Amino acid sequence: MSRHIPRKRFGQNFLQDPRTIEDIVDAVNPARDDLVVEIGPGLGAITRPLLARLNHLHVVEIDRDIIARLRRTFTATQLTIHEGDALAFDFAALGTPLKIVGNLPYNISTPLLFHLASFGTQVTDMHFMLQKEVVDRMVAEPGTADYGRLSVMLQYRFYMERMLDVPPEAFDPPPKVDSAVVRMIPHPTLPHQAQDEQQLAHIVQVAFAQRRKTLRNNLKGVLDDEGFATLGIDPGIRPENLPVGGFVAICNYLTAQPGGAV
Numbered sequence: 675m676s677r678h679i680p681r682k683r684f685g686q687n688f689l690q691d692p693r694t695i696e697d698i699v700d701a702v703n704p705a706r707d708d709l710v711v712e713i714g715p716g717l718g719a720i721t722r723p724l725l726a727r728l729n730h731l732h733v734v735e736i737d738r739d740i741i742a743r744l745r746r747t748f749t750a751t752q753l754t755i756h757e758g759d760a761l762a763f764d765f766a767a768l769g770t771p772l773k774i775v776g777n778l779p780y781n782i783s784t785p786l787l788f789h790l791a792s793f794g795t796q797v798t799d800m801h802f803m804l805q806k807e808v809v810d811r812m813v814a815e816p817g818t819a820d821y822g823r824l825s826v827m828l829q830y831r832f833y834m835e836r837m838l839d840v841p842p843e844a845f846d847p848p849p850k851v852d853s854a855v856v857r858m859i860p861h862p863t864l865p866h867q868a869q870d871e872q873q874l875a876h877i878v879q880v881a882f883a884q885r886r887k888t889l890r891n892n893l894k895g896v897l898d899d900e901g902f903a904t905l906g907i908d909p910g911i912r913p914e915n916l917p918v919g920g921f922v923a924i925c926n927y928l929t930a931q932p933g934g935a936v
């Protein structure tokens with residue numbers, strides 16, 4: 675087959691380091707009958723070793739040239755190819771329980787993570803290669819500079835673990851940034867349950883609108899000092915110092931107020 679010219683607009687950095695590929699597949703550790711979907715199979719660096727351990731694999735790919743190559747390489751019994759944008763893909767339609775894997779296109783990683791989080795209840799686990807800086811933000815603890823909207827919204831639903839750091843040389847072409855692999859496992863029972871998850875997303879967005887300002891300032895018009903006092907939350911702290919449970923408490927307090935959502 676002729677060489678595929680990597681497309682920047684689809685975030686195409688193909689894994690080439692055998693050790694990294696093996697480590698990812700070991701981390702996923704699929705059983706033969708598992709229901710697994712890979713996002714962005716590309717030239718098959720992870721697809722091939724996954725298929726060696728699976729009876730069948732689903733993939734979601736946007737690039738038509740790559741899809742044609744995949745059709746020439748794998749049989750339909752081995753691989754079901756879903757053509758299109760992972761951002762719009764209904765992962766729930768594949769069935770449950772589902773394992774999701776991908777060396778993700780970095781240019782859409784944040785919206786893709788939010789899209790994938792909405793399938794939390796159908797999923798056993800997810801393993802993703804991402805820009806290292808994004809993984810830092812996902813797993814960040816409160817009180818650190820990396821803790822923000824992404825940390826709160828993902829930690830609300832998932833237990834997350836950094837699996838390995840990956841240097842640019844592991845890819846062809848090498849990306850300009852370091853990468854890391856993260857494991858996401860949905861909490862069997864949410865440690866803090868928001869009564870209204872849309873409200874939670876809204877509050878977290880507003881609370882972090884200006885990181886260097888206090889919660890009181892960011893939540894002006896949303897939560898008054900009486901509300902902060904009832905909840906036992908210091909309005910003078912910055913949003914990065916409030917743990918996930920604090921955001922959920924604010925959300926549930928507001929949901930319970932006459933008039934409900936903000």
Ligand code: SAM
Pocket residue numbers: 684685686687688689690713714715716717718719720734735736737740758759760761776777778779780782
């Ligand atoms: N898995 C391969 C590997 O590890 O070498 C390729 C990884 S490459 C970083 C990202 C892959 O995602 C490419 O195959 C790209 O075409 C595909 N892709 C990019 N945007 C996508 C989207 N919105 N939906 C589905 N696939 C996408």
